[in-house]
Every structure is written in structure tokens, then in C-alpha cells.
Amino acid sequence: MNLLLTDPFSLSQDYPENLTHILNYGRSTCLKFNRKGDYLASGLFDGSVIVFDFDTYGIARVLRGHTRPITSLSWSRDGRYLLSGSRDWLCILWDLKDGKRVKTVRFEAPIWGAELHPYSHQIFVVSLFEDAPTLVDFTDGTIRKHLLNDVAFAKTSSGDDEENASGSPSPENQQEVQEKQSTLVATFTTSGQYIFTGTSKGWLNIIDSESFQTVRSERITTSNIKHIAFSSSGKQFIINSSDRTIRLFNTPDLSYTDPNNWELSVIHRFQDVVNRLQWNSITFNSNGDYVLASTYQDQHDIYIWETEVGSLVKIIEAPREEIVDVQWHPNRPLIAATGLDKGTIYVWATVTPQQWSALAPDFVEVDENVEYEEREDEFDVIPDEIANKRRLDQEDEDDVDVVTIERVRGEFSDESFVIPVILDEEEETFEDSDSD
Amino acid sequence: MEMDLDSREDTPASSGDTTDSELPSHPGDALRPISNLRHTSQENHSQNGNSKSRYPTPHYKLRFILEGHKAGVTNVKFSADGKWIATSSADKSIKIWKADDGEYEMTIEGHGRGINDIAWSHDSRVIVSASDDKTARVWDVASGHILRILRGHTSYVYSVDFSPKGNLVASGSFDESIKIWDVKKGVCLRTLPAHSDPVSSVHFSRDGTMIVSCSHDGQIRLWDTASGQCLKTMIEDNNSPVSNVRFSPNGKYLLSGSLDSSVRLWDYLKGKRVKTYQGHKNEKYITVSTFSTTRGVWVVSGSEDGQIVFWDVQTKEVVQTLGKHEGAVLCVDAHPSQNMLASAGMDNLVRVWIEQ
Numbered sequence: 001m002n003l004l005l006t007d008p009f010s011l012s013q014d015y016p017e018n019l020t021h022i023l024n025y026g027r028s029t030c031l032k033f034n035r036k037g038d039y040l041a042s043g044l045f046d047g048s049v050i051v052f053d054f055d056t057y058g059i060a061r062v063l064r065g066h067t068r069p070i071t072s073l074s075w076s077r078d079g080r081y082l083l084s085g086s087r088d089w090l091c092i093l094w095d096l097k098d099g100k101r102v103k104t105v106r107f108e109a110p111i112w113g114a115e116l117h118p119y120s121h122q123i124f125v126v127s128l129f130e131d132a133p134t135l136v137d138f139t140d141g142t143i144r145k146h147l148l149n150d151v152a153f154a155k156t157s158s159g160d161d162e163e164n165a166s167g168s169p170s171p172e173n174q175q176e177v178q179e180k181q182s183t184l185v186a187t188f189t190t191s192g193q194y195i196f197t198g199t200s201k202g203w204l205n206i207i208d209s210e211s212f213q214t215v216r217s218e219r220i221t222t223s224n225i226k227h228i229a230f231s232s233s234g235k236q237f238i239i240n241s242s243d244r245t246i247r248l249f250n251t252p253d254l255s256y257t258d259p260n261n262w263e264l265s266v267i268h269r270f271q272d273v274v275n276r277l278q279w280n281s282i283t284f285n286s287n288g289d290y291v292l293a294s295t296y297q298d299q300h301d302i303y304i305w306e307t308e309v310g311s312l313v314k315i316i317e318a319p320r321e322e323i324v325d326v327q328w329h330p331n332r333p334l335i336a337a338t339g340l341d342k343g344t345i346y347v348w349a350t351v352t353p354q355q356w357s358a359l360a361p362d363f364v365e366v367d368e369n370v371e372y373e374e375r376e377d378e379f380d381v382i383p384d385e386i387a388n389k390r391r392l393d394q395e396d397e398d399d400v401d402v403v404t405i406e407r408v409r410g411e412f413s414d415e416s417f418v419i420p421v422i423l424d425e426e427e428e429t430f431e432d433s434d435s436d
Numbered sequence: 437m438e439m440d441l442d443s444r445e446d447t448p449a450s451s452g453d454t455t456d457s458e459l460p461s462h463p464g465d466a467l468r469p470i471s472n473l474r475h476t477s478q479e480n481h482s483q484n485g486n487s488k489s490r491y492p493t494p495h496y497k498l499r500f501i502l503e504g505h506k507a508g509v510t511n512v513k514f515s516a517d518g519k520w521i522a523t524s525s526a527d528k529s530i531k532i533w534k535a536d537d538g539e540y541e542m543t544i545e546g547h548g549r550g551i552n553d554i555a556w557s558h559d560s561r562v563i564v565s566a567s568d569d570k571t572a573r574v575w576d577v578a579s580g581h582i583l584r585i586l587r588g589h590t591s592y593v594y595s596v597d598f599s600p601k602g603n604l605v606a607s608g609s610f611d612e613s614i615k616i617w618d619v620k621k622g623v624c625l626r627t628l629p630a631h632s633d634p635v636s637s638v639h640f641s642r643d644g645t646m647i648v649s650c651s652h653d654g655q656i657r658l659w660d661t662a663s664g665q666c667l668k669t670m671i672e673d674n675n676s677p678v679s680n681v682r683f684s685p686n687g688k689y690l691l692s693g694s695l696d697s698s699v700r701l702w703d704y705l706k707g708k709r710v711k712t713y714q715g716h717k718n719e720k721y722i723t724v725s726t727f728s729t730t731r732g733v734w735v736v737s738g739s740e741d742g743q744i745v746f747w748d749v750q751t752k753e754v755v756q757t758l759g760k761h762e763g764a765v766l767c768v769d770a771h772p773s774q775n776m777l778a779s780a781g782m783d784n785l786v787r788v789w790i791e792q
Contacts, residue, residue, distance in 0.1 A: 002645035005667035056618040402684035423583040
């Protein structure tokens with residue numbers, strides 16, 4: 001609601017430039033905003049999960065259950081449930097209402113990544129260390145694990161796509177490739193109908209989330225696919241691979257019946273050809289206009305590219321440490337990132353100056369001097385009673401509705417879960433984690 | 437500043453000291469049956485052929501009187517779940533009553549001086565109170581225990597409100613500032629140099645992104661909760677002190693009460709006053725007005741002549757007056773879902789009215 005009164009110029013700023021907050025609570029390894037953007041979950045190296053309240057930048061919940069570093073976090077659509085995956089081979093679904101576990105699912109390997117179905121908190125997909133990716137469904141109470149294919153689906157891999165034509169291996173050595181590769185990432189499409197997985201040999205597999213069949217495979221590159229991320233609208237996705245390139249794709253029309261006809265061609269490649277940088281983590285901004293990536297090793301930067309023409313628009317220098325995970329706020333120009341060494345969370349946001357015109361009803365902001373023209377009746381003396389009556393009469397014309405709620409521009413329209421504020425518990429304290 | 441100090445005599449902060457509490461009363465024996473009432477007088481005004489009004493006229497009648505406070509009652513609030521009535525008083529206490537039968541539940545004490553305002557959290561489990569002892573305090577309603585003391589204002593705290601999520605409290609003070617508090621940590625997040633006179637009222641918008649405040653300097657200001665910046669200022673024409681302001685239930689309008697015996701409705705996006713409700717008396721005390729939306733859509737305010745006035749929100753006509761309290765009515769509140777209204781004031785009593 002505040003946006004209607006905010007200076008439109010300040011709202012037009014797309015990406016943040018100022019480091020505004022530093023959060024020091026344990027050693028953070030990964031971050032995730034809820035859909036509304038009023039909470040930020042942070043997974044710690046010691047296995048705890050902290051949920052920050054972004055109104056106060058204080059702690060809303062501390063979730064303890066894992067014993068090894070958290071590798072991934074995923075919020076349910078309504079913001080009530082949080083799924084955490086860890087190197088301790090467990091995935092835990094938390095109910096943020098009371099901070100209790102809803103489900104704990106054990107796997108046979110450390111978790112690379114775990115993501116909830118976009119419309120159900122009882123279905124999630126995990127990618128595991130040297131093990132097949134798994135879809136877990138406990139909609140009816142019992143945990144069902146469905147193994148998904150690691151291997152590329154040979155029938156479609158020899159498709160007539162231009163992109164594929166050059167990089168496609170011959171059918172003989174393809175079998176060889178398939179046996180060695182393992183799936184590193186798995187993510188749902190925005191509708192939840194398909195799962196996109198990326199393998200250690202550069203294959204993108206598209207798997208139907210209901211039949212568990214691989215409907216399409218495409219070789220994107222020859223090296224590891226490290227991340228796949230969809231824009232919030234789902235219209236584009238990016239793939240980060242260890243060949244130092246981030247590739248931007250338009251998402252094909254997935255309702256189109258024949259998966260073989262899905263167009264999967266690279267729109268833009270984002271890379272730093274001078275420094276030959278690897279990218280630690282990638283994400284879209286809230287409306288898909290920008291892609292950002294944090295750099296690997298010595299250079300402590302966050303790069304922001306624009307998706308329309310693919311140009312680099314901004315490099316944010318991180319203070320002192322390498323950034324391992326970076327997240328863009330779901331509806332504001334705000335970036336949260338976590339450092340590798342100390343696990344400090346850095347927040348960059350836009351800083352808007354006070355509008356002076358807001359301080360008095362007759363103040364106006366002008367770009368240059370304006371000659372004041374007085375109104376014809378400006379200095380007329382009107383008796384108070386008459387002026388008053390005129391005003392009161394004028395009021396009768398207005399029709400007012402004080403009850404009906406109209407959602408205003410920029411207001412989050414879905415009901416979003418509010419984590420109850422617990423006041424009668426002792427505050428948990430976290431030391432600055434200097435421990436190695 | 438001297439003038440400010442003088443004008444303070446006119447505020448309910450000092451109302452408790454000047455109130456003559458002639459009725460001996462004890463917490464607990466609060467409920468009096470209607471048949472024993474001395475004052476059930478009720479008049480209906482101007483219901484004649486009101487074609488412009490979309491709403492039925494109110495027919496409220498006294499249900500019961502809650503007796504127990506030993507000084508003027510400064511605010512009365514229904515909990516969000518509608519089960520409880522909380523009252524704050526210049527006698528330094530907060531009392532909790534059951535809304536459905538008016539039964540006395542408990543007294544919460546701890547403030548060093550009179551209490552000016554209270555607000556419920558959205559989950560109806562926590563109350564925050566503002567006091568002349570320069571603190572705002574957060575209380576657990578189930579146990580009556582204090583949870584947080586919000587210290588920082590340099591003078592009397594006049595007004596408090598919980599954010600819809602319950603994680604923030606805003607407070608307005610005689611020291612001319614607004615403070616925004618992190619409830620969980622109990623610390624002040626931000627101090628807004630809000631006005632050039634005491635801040636008489638603060639209220640959160642329904643989505644929590646804005647705070648509205650008003651002051652004796654005649655201004656109404658809107659603030660961005662996250663940045664603390666002023667978004668808009670509105671001024672009463674005659675600069676009369678504004679004693680109370682709140683958002684309409686849908687957040688599109690503001691309702692303000694000022695000491696020229698007027699309650700006004702503002703379209704804050706246009707910065708324009710759209711309605712003025714007159715017919716009551718309010719020249720001296722901070723008087724809380726509110727919307728009643730459970731049956732019709734009315735604006736309700738207490739009057740310093742002891743009556744409670746209902747206006748049609750659209751036509752601005754007085755559709756009912758209720759009476760009467762012995763002394764100024766300082767506060768009214770409407771039940772969130774039932775046709776029930778609570779009022780209280782200088783006569784130390786709380787009256788609960790229901791639609792017949």
C-alpha cells in the first residue's frame with residue numbers, strides 16, 4: 001500500500017547499489033526468501049536453519065535437526081513450510097507455525113539440493129551426491145520415493161535442434177556417457193508439471209513429474225551443470241555450468257504435446273572472458289529482467305546482467321569474502337548474499353532519499369524555478385462560515401467506500417503465512433562465528 | 437514549549453488525576469443487570485427519509501456496564517478474535533473482560549503512571565500499552581505477565597499500535613517522536629522525528645507497510661514502515677489539534693478526530709478531505725472514534741457531553757445517539773464481527789451496547 005505514495009522515480013531503480021545490512025548469526029551456507037519476501041531462511045554450516053524476519057532483521061525461528069551443513073532450502077507456496085536438505089543425508093520439512101518437523105526423509109547419500117513442488121508441500125525433488133535424483137511424495141501420509149532417470153533419453157537426444165546438431169554425440173559413445181554421469185541439480189518448472197535436471201556431463205533432462213519418464217534430453221555443454229534456475233514467471237531459465245558460462249534459455253511452451261519439438265536454444269551466454277571466472281551461484285531478479293551471479297574464488301563480486309540484450313550492467317563488490325550463495329528479493333530491488341569464510345549475510349538495497357514534498361501538503365518538487373501564478377480568488381476574503389459551508393457541500397459529491405478491500409499495485413495478493421512471534425521464550429544468541 | 441506544557445492539561449494523560457471518582461467500585465463486581473440501570477435513555481435522531489444512505493440505521497441498546505476502574509478510562513479495545521474487551525485507565529491498570537457476558541477477567545498492573553492507550557496483537561494473545569511513565573509495555577493476556585518493556589521515549593507515551601504481523605509496535609509520544617519497536621527483541625528499531633507537537637495517535641495500515649500519525653500541531657502524516665520516511669502530510673484547515681487518527685478497514689481512507697468537534701474522513705492518495713462529521717462535542721480530550729461495519733457502515737465517536745454519536749459514513753447525518761455517560765466519552769470500539777459497541781470515559785465506567 002505504501003507504494004502508491006512512494007516516489008515513482010525511486011521505484012524505477014531496478015537493482016541495488018548500497019550495502020545496507022550485515023547479519024551475523026552463525027556461518028550461513030545458503031539462503032532463500034519466501035514468496036512474499038518478508039522472511040529469509042538461512043542454512044548454517046552447523047546444520048541449524050534460521051528464519052529472519054525482514055521487517056526487523058531479527059530472528060523469527062531457529063530450526064535445529066540437521067547435524068551437517070545445510071545445502072539447500074525451499075519454501076512452500078504459502079510460506080508456512082520450509083524444506084531443508086543437508087549433507088547429513090536428511091531432508092526435513094518444517095512447520096514454521098511451531099517450528100516442529102512435519103517429515104524427515106532419509107536418503108542414502110548427502111543432499112545436493114531439495115526443492116518443494118510449487119503447489120504442494122508434500123511433494124519434493126532431491127538431487128543426491130552420486131545417486132539417482134528422487135521425487136518424494138507423502139501426500140497420503142506414507143513416504144513414497146520415485147527414482148528418476150540419471151541418463152539421457154536416447155530417442156530424443158538425436159533431435160534436429162540446431163544447438164544439438166553440433167554438440168550431439170554419436171549413438172555409440174552416448175551409452176558410455178550415460179553410465180558415468182550423475183544428476184547434480186533438479187528443479188520443478190513453475191507449474192510443477194516437469195522437472196528439469198542437469199547432469200555432470202552437461203545434459204539437461206526434462207522429466208514428467210507424474211509419470212517420472214524423461215520426455216526430452218538435450219546436451220547443453222560437456223561439463224557439469226551446476227545450477228538451473230527459472231525466472232519467477234517461468235518464461236526463461238538459466239543454466240550455470242563449470243565451463244564458466246551461464247546460458248539463458250526461453251522456456252518452451254511445455255503444454256505443447258510433442259516434447260521433441262520443444263525449442264531449446266541459447267538466447268544469451270553470460271561469461272567473463274577476461275578473467276575466466278567460474279560462477280558460484282546464479283539467480284534471476286524479481287521480474288526476470290536481470291540475472292545475477294556470484295564469482296568463484298579470489299574475486300569477491302556479484303555480476304548483474306540484463307536479459308534483454310545480455311549486457312553486463314553492474315558489478316557489486318562484496319566485502320572481504322567470497323560469495324557462495326546469492327538471492328534476489330522476490331519483489332524488491334534487494335540482494336542477499338552469504339560469504340564463504342565467515343558465513344556473514346550481506347544485504348544490498350536501494351536507498352531512497354526523503355521526498356521533501358511529502359512534508360507539507362502544498363509542497364511540490366520542481367526541476368527548475370517556476371514563476372508562481374496566483375489564482376484569481378487567492379486573496380479574496382471569504383467569511384469563515386461561507387467557506388466552511390462551501391467545503392462541506394463539496395464533500396457530499398464524494399462517494400466513499402471504507403470497507404471493500406482493493407488490492408493495490410505492488411501489493412502481495414496471496415495470503416502469506418505469518419510466523420507467530422514468540423515472546424515468552426529466551427532469545428537464542430549466536431556468536432559471530434570465527435571458528436574454523 | 438511552555439504552551440505545550442499548558443496544553444497538556446487538556447489531554448487524557450492527566451485526565452485520571454482530575455477525575456472525581458465518586459463511585460466506589462471494586463474489580464470483580466463489575467456486572468450490573470440492565471434493569472438496575474440509572475441511565476438507559478436513548479434517542480434516535482434524523483432517520484427521516486434518508487434516501488442517499490445505503491445502510492440501515494443503527495438501533496443500539498445498552499447491554500451491560502463494566503465497573504471497576506478507579507479513574508477515567510482512556511481506551512477500550514475488542515480483541516481481534518472478538519472474545520475479550522481490554523480497557524486502559526488513568527488508574528495505571530489494564531482490565532480484561534469477557535465480551536459476550538461482560539464478566540470481569542483480570543487486572544494487569546505494572547505501569548508507574550496512568551495508561552493512555554492499548555492495542556491488541558492480531559492473534560489476541562498480547563497487549564501493548566502506552567503510559568505516562570514514558571514506557572510502552574507488552575503483556576501476555578493469558579497470564580497477565582509482562583513480556584517486554586519498551587523504554588526510550590523521553591516523555592509520556594500517548595499512543596501505541598501493533599503491526600498486523602505482530603512483530604512491530606509503533607508508539608507516539610509527547611516528546612513529538614514516533615518510535616518503531618522490534619517486539620521480539622524489545623528494542624527500538626527507528627525513531628521518527630514526526631511532528632512539532634505531541635503525537636496523539638499512531639495506527640498501522642492493514643498490510644503493515646504504512647503508519648499514520650497525528651499531532652496537536654494539526655498535521656496528519658503517513659510513514660513508510662520499512663524506511664521510516666514521511667510519505668504524505670495533511671493539515672486541518674483551521675490547524676486545530678488532531679487527537680486521533682486511524683485507517684479505514686480497507687485502508688483507503690483515514691478517519692481523524694480533532695478538537696474543533698469534528699471527525700473527518702480523508703482520501704490520503706489525493707490528500708483531500710472527503711467527509712466531515714459534526715454534531716458531537718470534542719474540544720478538550722483525546723477522543724477515539726472508529727468505524728462500525730458489522731451491520732451498516734457508520735462512523736462512531738464519543739462526545740464530551742457523555743453521549744455516543746453514530747453517523748452515516750456517506751450522508752454525514754447523525755443516525756443514532758446513545759447516552760449517556762456521566763462525563764466525557766473518551767473512547768469507543770466496535771466488535772470485529774458482532775453488532776456490539778463498547779464505550780468508556782471520564783466516569784470510570786465501560787458500557788457495552790448491542791444492536792436490538
